[in-house]
Amino acid sequence: MELYHLRTFVTVAEEQHLTRAAERLFTSQPAISAHIKALEEELRLTLFDRTPKGMQLTPAGQQLFERAQRTLAAAGDFMHAAKGLHDEVLGSVRIGLNTDAEFLRLVELQSKLSARHPQLGIEFLSGRTGANIPALRIGRLDAAFISGDCNEPLLISHVLREEELAIAVPHALRDQVVAPDIFALAQLPWVYTSPDCAYYRLMQSLFDGHGCTPVKTMLADQEDAMKAMVAAGVGLGIMRRTEVEAAAREGRMHVLPMTLPTITLRLAYLRSRANDPVIRALCNALTDVWQLEEEGLALRETG
Structure with missing residues (x-):
């Protein structure tokens, strides 16, 4: 055998x-x-x-x-x-992304990993939560950033932060928005994310609880595409609050005065690789970059 x-x-x-x-x-x-x-x-x-x-x-x-x-x-x-037992961590680490580099602190992460493990190759691969999880399961990614809950039994996930979200409103629709009238909001055009996105699930729960579905004008899977479509007046959209507020200060859109639940940002990897030196090196670097507890990511482990 x-x-x-x-x-x-x-x-x-x-x-x-x-x-x-x-x-x-x-x-x-x-x-x-x-x-x-x-x-x-x-x-x-x-x-x-x-x-x-x-x-x-x-x-x-x-x-x-x-x-x-x-x-x-x-x-x-x-x-x-x-x-x-080797002095150096060798090989490479393939990390799946689900949003922009600045929010994920990729420059700091790359700097920490390269300084500590110069023989370790680092690959940042664009994607989204719904694609990253199956890629982890079959070994196409070593680790990945994901948003929302992680109920996959084969994975371990670590909480990095809570994402504060907001509804972004185009200039052209500002006068039609009556918050927090969910039924009125559902009658307006919306820019959707894909169904496997945590933002989509949040929007769905928001409207399903009132028995209505918002009008879909188009789908935008990336944060920058969502921002551009809202700014162009295509429809309302759910985005990170910091992004909406920054765009509002520039006069590109408005923030709906409504509090939304937060979404959890996580790092995930296969449970079977928890003791892999590559994964441990990545977790140690993330601990410093995100200034987590002294004992490291294990204190905030879920899944």
Whole structure:
């Protein structure tokens, strides 16, 4: 029995789907099936029931699942400990972004990491929360900034700050806005974000609670696009309060006098990589950049 057999077994059990497991492991579905078959033959046990709903663990598979997880975790800790014996953190770290560099303090983060670990390559990759989470799950990203809740069991997330949000109003619509009349606001044109964005979910909860849906004029996935569309009079939009207030001071839009719930900004990565020297180096740098507790990010861990 090889470690990759156990890794395949655990991944299929977590995904309950051969194709998704293959995507996470960067291999083909036939290869995944072959690994499972070989493991079942060696153990002389049936580990999965193949059902129309996917791969379901048998009672024997359920008993072995946690043991397989612990075995993989121990092997991972062994490798991480070996890497930690090197004087330098080597390799690269791919970090998914979900908003602008200034807000995420990327210059400070790059400076800290490069000064402490000059052999570590740093890659900042643009994206959004809804795309970053699945990219983390299948290993295309090492870590990612995300906004909102993180209920993904495979991930650990650390709270960095609470984002204060506001409704931005174009000049042309200012006289039509009656706050906090939700029904009146729903009749006005809105610039939407994508459904997997935390801002969208906030807007949805705001209006769903009153049984109405705001008029959609277009979708803008990026903060700068949202700002440009609101300033151009396309519709209202939800943005970070600091951005709306700055644009209001420039005379480009107005801030609706209405308090919105905050959205949590987080850093997330795979739980199985918590002891990876690369992830630890990143977390230590973030602790300093964001001036978190002395004990580090672990005090604010969620997920």
